[in-house]
Structure formats: structure tokens, C-alpha cells
Amino acid sequence: MNDIPRQVDDAEARREKIRKAVTDILVALGEDPTREGLLDTPSRVAKMYMEVFSGLAEDPSEHLKTVFTEDGHDEIVIVKDIAFHTMCEHHLLPFFGKAHIAYLPDGGRLTGLSKLARVVDTLARRPQLQERLTGQIADAMEAVLKPKGVMVLAEARHMCMEMRGIKAHGANTVTLVSRGVFDTDSAKRAETLALLRSTG
Ligand SMILES: Nc1nc2c(ncn2[C@@H]2O[C@H](COP(=O)(O)OP(=O)(O)OP(=O)(O)O)[C@@H](O)[C@H]2O)c(=O)[nH]1
């Protein structure tokens, strides 16, 4: 019972810290935080950060606990084109793209297909690096489903590379993690990678 008000208070205290920090940034930029257009900006940014970083308080593997055991079904499962939006931890600017996941079940242990997208969503709602996001998706799959193998391919555009700095417009970053048989069996790895990369 006592946990609920504490969490609410804690969330409000964190929102207030963000509001104050955003006001300080606006002042540092030479803006007038009291002008009409900016009046609610600190509150909006606080609400937005609490939303886009809400995955920090969640355990992604919880989503995978809906396991169906389908004896004899140890064929590869692939879910492609899982869209994600996240924030690069270096600049707090968005990077976004798609994750493609393949796993080879063991002992018939399958999870709901939507749960793979939920894992990606939870991990994306954190300050991230693309390599870490890719690895953490595979970690969650391994921890709960204990598959024979898991492969995760992610492709993304980083706003910190496009709208500032090097301004490499349209650069696409691809990251790949292979575990289990997809790491040790080169034929399976090549076949699965081709399936993950194929379009349509
Ligand atoms: N490996 C990796 N690097 C990233 C990711 N997101 C952003 N970066 C990079 O993080 C690096 C930070 O480099 P720094 O030299 O510390 O920062 P900076 O001066 O803003 O760098 P520039 O972007 O080159 O102007 C940059 O090269 C970014 O492109 C990511 O997901 N993975």
C-alpha cells in the first residue's frame, strides 16, 4: 500500500527536477522561459522524458514469461520490421529504425510474437547505444526462453549524426548479434542472416 504514494511522489519530484533543468537550459540559451510559447515547455519536456525513459524502471524479460510449450516445434521463428524509437545516450537525440529478431526454440519453448516487440519497446525507452540495445534484446531472449540460438539485426538512423556534427544525412547504422547456434554454425548463421536482411 505504502509503495503507491511513494512512487507517485518520486515521479513528481523527478518531473520537478526536469522542469527546473529545462528552464535553466532555456535561460542559458538566452531565451525567455516566461514568454507564452515556452511557458509550458519545461512541463512538456518533463512529461516527455518520463515517457521516453520509462523503460528504465521495467524488466524486459517480464514480457517473455508468456511461454507456450509446443512439443516438437523447434523450427526457426523470425519477426522482422519491429519499429523502434530511442534516445542516444551521448547526445539525448533520437535514433530510430527497425529490429529484426530470429530465434531457434529449444524444448518447444515459444513466446507470444507480440512479446518480442514489447521487449524492443521496453529497452528502447532508455538512454541507449545501438550496440547495447541489440545485445540486450538477445540477452532477454536467452535468459527466459533459453533458445538454441538467437540473432538480432538492428538498423537505425541517428539524429546526432544527421542534424549536428558530421551531418551524415541518411546514414544507416546496422548492428548484429548472434548467439548459440547462430554463432557456432556458419551455415545456419548465413541462412538466417539472409532471411533477416531480405525485404518483403
Ligand atoms: N557506437 C555508438 N556510437 C554512437 C551511438 N550513438 C551515438 N554515437 C556516437 O557517439 C560518439 C560520441 O563522440 P564524442 O567525440 O564524445 O562526441 P561529439 O564531439 O559530439 O562527437 P561528434 O558526433 O563526432 O561531433 C559520436 O561518434 C556518435 O556518433 C551508438 O548507438 N553507438
Ligand SMILES: [Zn+2]
Ligand atoms: Zn549521439
